[in-house]
Amino acid sequence: xxxxxxxxxxxxxxxxxxxxxxxxxxxxxxxxxxxxxxxxxxxxxxxxxxxxxxxxxxxxxxxxxxxxxxxxxxxxxxxxxxxxxxxxxxxxxxxxxxxxxxxxxxxxxxxxxxxxxxxxxxxxxxxxxxxxxxxxxxxxxxxxxxxxxxxxxxxxxxxxxxxxxxxxxxxxxxxx
Numbered sequence: 001x002x003x004x005x006x007x008x009x010x011x012x013x014x015x016x017x018x019x020x021x022x023x024x025x026x027x028x029x030x031x032x033x034x035x036x037x038x039x040x041x042x043x044x045x046x047x048x049x050x051x052x053x054x055x056x057x058x059x060x061x062x063x064x065x066x067x068x069x070x071x072x073x074x075x076x077x078x079x080x081x082x083x084x085x086x087x088x089x090x091x092x093x094x095x096x097x098x099x100x101x102x103x104x105x106x107x108x109x110x111x112x113x114x115x116x117x118x119x120x121x122x123x124x125x126x127x128x129x130x131x132x133x134x135x136x137x138x139x140x141x142x143x144x145x146x147x148x149x150x151x152x153x154x155x156x157x158x159x160x161x162x163x164x165x166x167x168x169x170x171x172x173x174x175x176x
Contacts, residue, residue, distance in 0.1 A: 004097070008040040016093065025168060027096025027104045029089055033066045036086030037127060043097055045134075049145065053131035055090045061150075063120035078118035083125070083156045084109065087146035090129045091163040100140040102165030107141070110160020122150045129161070140165035 005012075015021045017029045029035055037057040048054030061078075068076035085106075092104030118125065126149040133143040141164045148156035 006043055010038050022096040025103065026101055027092050027165060029093060036082055036089055043094060045098065048130040050130055050132045052134060053094065055094050055129040057090055057127045059125040061122045061125060068120050076120050080114060083148045084112060084158060086127055087129055087158055087161055088163055090127055091142045091144050091161055094131065095140055095142050095163060095165050098136060100136050100165050102140055102167050105164055105166055107162040107164050109158055113157040116150060116153060116155030118150050118155060125150055
């Protein structure tokens, strides 16, 4: 049996988006342009702020990214929903990495705080997901807090991020 990886390249993430990393019917990332990170630097089920695991990933910012041309014309800024989606993507990836079955679905978020903007002059985003609770039973659920840094300056903070994995035909679990 091969040892579980603790970092992933862009090519690995594309394999996940195509359904090849965790197997058919299991957690997948979206394909570009909705894939919101270029690499996972660290993924582990220990450590982090709560001792239950963490994920660290990065996105290289380029001035020609698809959203800068339309949000907003003459005043480009990354839409705030995209870093949130990136954190959900990473939390779902973590559950798949833990070998939990099912497809990832964002279930909610407690609080979102913006403290800066992501504009075309930013060079790199760093995402940090800190697991607070992981349920790996019939119900598969991850709850985490997350942070986004633009060139090492925190610009985004999320508490109570929730992602579940569902089996085909199953209803979404309650997000309360």
